[in-house]
Amino acid sequence: MRPPSGRIGCALTLSIFASIGLTIVYALGGQTQLEGLLLFVALGGIAVALVGWAHNFLPKGPFEQSREERMAKPVAETEAEESFEAGADVVGRRYFLVRMLGLAVAALGAAAVFPVRSLGTRPGRSLSVTSWRTGRRLVTEDGRPIKAADVIEGTLLTVFPEGHTDAMDSQTILVRLPQQIVKPLPGREDWSPDGIIAFSKVCTHAGCPVGLYNEESHRLFCPCHQSVFDVLKAAKPIAGPANRALPQLPIRVDTGGYLVARSDFHEPIGPSFWSIDHA
Amino acid sequence: MLRKLARWIDDRLGTSRFVEESLNKIFPDHWAFLLGEIALYSFVVLVLTGTFLTFFFTPSLTQHIYHGTYAPLHGVKVSDAYNSVVNLSFQVRAGLVMRQTHHWAALVFIAAMVVHLCRIYFTGAFRRPREINWMIGVTMLLLGIFNGFSGYSLPDDLLSGTGVRIMYSVLLSVPIVGTWLAFLIFGGDYPSTSIVSRLFVLHVMIVPAALAAMIGAHLAIIWRQKHTQFRGPGKREDNVVGPRLWPTYAFNSIGLFFGVFAVCTALGGLIQINPVWLYGPYNPSQVTSPAQPDWFMGWLEGALRIFPNFEPHIFGWVIPNVFFPAVLLPGVTFMLLYAWPFIEAKVSGDYGPHHLLDDARDRPVRTALGAATLSFYVMLFLAASNDILAKSFNVPVGNITWTFRGLVLGVPPLVGLFVHRVMRALQRDDPRRFTELPLEAVTEGD
Known part of the structure; x- marks a missing residue:
């Protein structure tokens, strides 16, 4: 066993070598793992040396100090209060001016709040509308229009309105169901041509993209918080935290054979908000 | 030379009395008293490594095609923010070790605060006269969690981008003002082009400045009130027993700083964290699966996942589901934390000062x-x-x-x-x- 001073010296020597090594590694172009290790040794050496030094050579005591009680010092407190009140009395005599000063500060404070409004645009109806319009074609993310035949049973296709592939509130998923099992809701009978059915891809729980599809059970999964939507029941949530069905996009096939939107979504897409029922 | 300088300063500021008192100040000795120091020193590591990172990071969501040295991303549309993080990881010498050390230090920082909070709680160190310091500490935990979240959101990668999307939905869920709140903070409808630059200012300036100020207050109050101590021979309510600040405590504490720094750099150099180049750039129509946030967001993430699909409609107004796990739960959590010293005093009827720990x-x-x-x-x-x-x-x-x-x-x-x-x-x-x-x-x- 080395004497403590020897061990401390050793730790410091290691630290010095590691620091030199670090400069060399850096000069040679850097290497993440080596840098980490050398930094560990360089810093750790100093740590070991300081703590070892304190442990072996420095007075540990224990020493004792009294803890002066500052809880109950009525004298000092009263003095402070008196000093404050003496000044406040002089000020308070100008009763009218004190009021005006308060009013001026309050008015300035209120005026200073207004720039907060500059931070963002007015919500208006922006949560209720997307970029889908009547007759607008469905295109893939790279802008390719889609024919009904392009939608293959069992796969999930993400589409956008033509010319708006960066409109993230408009992202929509297409799935094709065997024609015989499609049971459209009343009023939606002509929304799913050839068994192709379109839902908003934005989860109604916290807004993640609903990106997973199980073709056997015809269920859509949100990978963020595991909400499950049943495509056979108009994307009604059947498990997990989501509460609202994924809004369905009415679509049809146009004369050129391309899929187009019949209209925008009929309800707000994405997560709920306070006034969603009025939107 | 040093002595001359000290005398020169003392002549002008009269500091020698304070310095003399300080050097002889006594700190009770116990390993559990080092937890807060670990938090303090990981904050120092965060400031040091974070400053380096700001020299290379571009807080902008302007999109362009990637042409850097990381081949798998060639031709992919990325934002300036994502691009700069990949570049500082691969092209800036020592960039990756700094970035990973920064991320690890953040995890250590919040973990140390949580364990420190537990120590304070279970030993009753929050009781009078330390309620103010308890509340400052709770505030620092809140700011630490916020800055952890805002920090890992900056690279605009697929994993963190999804987190930012969820944050938007959470803001939206606040009753009455939610819509405006989300639009003001994000600058408009989602996705926003300004959120990264806004989070950046908060992450590198406002929150660290607030944390630094609160650390100052936290330490000044400890200094003024003197540290608590465990019960033991010779230890009373009216004394402090332990080594002196100079030299013993200082050596141990600075040693601890180097130790914390050493561990953070070893983690940063050896254990990969947040490899954003593997996640890919954020694209709102894609998502990673499975997707887990950093550990300190885990409780909120778990709450979002298991809270039942309850979404009440009251007189035509809706309280969105995410409000309960993501706004109400953390709100109640932190309210209870702030109020705890006063709740306990009220329930136990013990309003007296305590310096000996339970x-x-x-x-x-x-x-x-x-x-x-x-x-x-x-x-x-x-x-x-x-x-x-x-x-x-x-x-x-x-x-x-x-x-x-x-x-x-x-x-x-x-x-x-x-x-x-x-x-x-x-x-x-x-x-x-x-x-x-x-x-x-x-x-x-x-």
């Missing part, structure tokens, strides 16, 4: 409540991995979710009762350590 067994109810509360958050944390558990054990994720709903409600009371029994047994049979406690003492009860 042993956890001396306060079975407080200890049991603390343990139960902790187990509640641990269950929420674990629930955030329901997708991974489902995959690993090949069980439907719904079953795991239901199991966790049960565990979150069922485990805390059991833990509370068990801990209460153990503490009572420790008090009654008085073995020095928990490990020396005979099993019968716990099973028999009072």
